[in-house]
Amino acid sequence: MDVFCALLLCFHLLTTVQVSGERHTFSVSVPHRVYECPEGANVTLTCVQSGPKAHSEDKLWDTWLFTPHLQEHCHKGAHPRGSSHNNGTLGVQYTEKGNSFSINLQNIKHRDQGKYCCLLLEVNKQKVEQGAREFIHLNVLPSTTRTQNGSLKCSEWSHSPTDDSVAEGLAIAACVAFILCLPLILMLVYRQRQTVERHRRAHELVRMDSEAQAHENPVFLGDSPQPKPRTISQIMRQSSETGRHLLSDPGTPFSSNIQGEFFFPAQEPIAESPNLLE
Incomplete structure (x- = not known):
């Protein structure tokens, strides 16, 4: 209990x-962890902010970082296609909508394949109160499949927020x-x-x-165990070991009270027969 x-x-x-x-x-989650796109397609990577701010008047500042190596962390200053703001020439566009912020890459090439990190910071008077980050993998495939209207489509692998940040918290x-x-x-x-x-x-x-x-076993004898009864043979054996013979001692219930005589009475001598002497 x-x-x-x-x-x-x-x-x-x-x-x-x-x-x-x-x-x-205060955290950041991703609706989709992995994107697979053929070369020449357009893709939009999205991150979503969750959790309250430390102060309601604080401002949120977001940015995207990139590394071509999936096993490495994103480094400061390494932005997708080298641009941290909207750039039509490079085909990079940053957007914000509600609690989500995204990056759109146009006409992706194989060099765009890698790890994209979204970073969100809460800033109060040039001081960072708290921050969070997430990452997305982009795989670029050779352009072999096209839809009926000639456009290219990306495949998105769904991702549950409980798989990473919430799982780590648990x-x-x-x-x-x-x-x-x-x-x-x-x-x-x-x-x-x-x-x-x-x-x-x-x-x-x-x-x-x-x-x-x-x-032998007091558990089955109850609260007041009784001594085990002894048999006649055990009593006789105990008496014989002490040197007493119950049946031969005078005064026992099995012997007669004879004063001065043996247990078997004496017999008169038998006269010798003259025929046996001859």
């Missing part, structure tokens, strides 16, 4: 930490809850072991006491 209460308390603590983290986390919350509950769990395990040890010692004392009273 104590272990169940401890687990219930830990679950409640984990839920509290999770709700608190979801309520105050993992951190679970670790914190486990660390906080660990002393309680260790204390309950210690108490459980002490209870088992006391029960074992009590059972051992009862067994030793029952052996001292010649009980």
Whole structure:
């Protein structure tokens, strides 16, 4: 019962930490993690801001970074196609709509393949209060498939926000809850072991006491165990071991009270027959 209460308390603590983290986390999510586009197509990469700002009067500043290596982090100043603002000549356009901000790349080439990072900062009087970032992979394929109207289409792989940022938050919350509950769990395990040890010692004392009273199994004899009855052969064997013979001692119920005589009476001598002497 104590272990169940401890687990219930830990679950409640984990839920509290999770709700608190979801309520105050400033983050960025992506509707689609991977885009696959043929060469010559146009693609729009989008990130979405979630979570409240630290101060309502703060301003949000967003930007996009790029690296051709999928296993590397995006570096400061490395913008897609080398431009951090709208540039029709390079085919780069940045847009903002509500909580989302996007980058549109026109007539993509194989050199556009790589990792795109969206960075969002909350700024208050030239001071960064908080920030968040996400990334998107763009794979560029050879141009082999066209639609009926001659345009090229990109394939988008759906992505759930719970797969990354929320999953990391849950993992951190679970670790914190486990660390906080660990002393309680260790204390309950210690108490459980002490209870088992006391029960074992009590059972051992009862067994030793029952052996001292010649009980084979005191558990089935009730609260007041009765001594096991002995048979006649056991009584006779015990008496013979002490040097007494119950059936041969005078005064026993099986012997007659004879004063001065043996158990078998003496017989008169038999006269010798003269015929046997000849």
